[in-house]
Amino acid sequence: MAANDSISNPHSSWRLIPLLQASGQVQMAIDRWLLEQHQAGKQPPVLRFYTWASPTISLGYHQRRWPASWQQLTWEGQAVPLVRRPTGGRAVLHHGDLTYMVVTSGLTGKRQDIYQRICEFLIEGWRSLGIKLHYGAAGRDYIHNPNCFGTATGADLLSAEGYKLIGSAQLQRGKAILQHGSIVLSSHCELFTQVFGQPVPPLLQLPIQPEGDSLIPTVIEALTESACRCFGIEFVTQPLSELEWQQILALPPLPFDAK
Secondary structure, three states: OOHHHHOOOOOOEEEEEEEEEEOHHHHHHHHHHHHHHHHOOOOOOEEEEEEEOOOEEEEOOOOOOOOHHHHHOEEOOEEOOEEEOOOOOOEEEEOOEEEEEEEEEOOOOOHHHHHHHHHHHHHHHHHHOOOOEEEOOOOHHHHHOOEHHHOOOOOOEEEOOOOEEEEEEEEEEOOEEEEEEEEEOOOOHHHHHHHHOOOOOOOOOOOOOOEOOEOHHHHHHHHHHHHHHHHOOEEEEOOOOHHHHHHHHOOOOOOOOOO
16 A cells, blocks of 8 residues: 555644553543544644553443453452543453554545554554464454454454454544554463453464563554554654643543443
8 A cells, every 4th residue: 555545634744652651541531632632633643552550451432241240350459440442342451462542534434444544554564573464354243242352353453373463443533533452462361361251362473572571662663664654654752741641631531331
């Protein structure tokens, strides 16, 4: 796909927010705030990557069914928080994963087409690391499974062996789009089984060496470079300012009875 065919918007420069670790509630507030700001014309398109300060379960915006036991889950003596995402989909256990987030606009067509135009940078980035990915094909039956990684829809990316590496979800507000997704880099069998009552899916063996004890810097570098190529843009690295933090932290969390 040529760069000028991928993301059609008037911005040649995107904001890149450096890797940030925070609670699930804060991360979801940041994503919502960035979408609102971009929709209002106050922010350019944004790419960011983040991790979760502690094991957390994120629920899709419209998800109504999940085990009551999730309200009392603990791991290593600490409660496992539940947060609601502004996007759809099923529950994700965030523990050892890396999350990506894109906020942009100017994309037209069916939702599936938009997913795939944004996911192009993920496919290209992982190809540069030696992993070929393809889209899932699960139908609407996925709504009956509370576990996002229990099925693979056309919004998800699998390895050639069928391992689900990335699960994504999306929200459109007018012409503005928020898409974020969980990239599985490590697994924690005991907690996964405790949450979902099933064995942890096989972990993809990655043909890349970690930087220190983490794959995250290598993955972020590859995906950032592929985003430049796929979207035909350059990045301006800009952390969140003190004023932006004040606005983000003032946002109330999404309620669990959201309609």
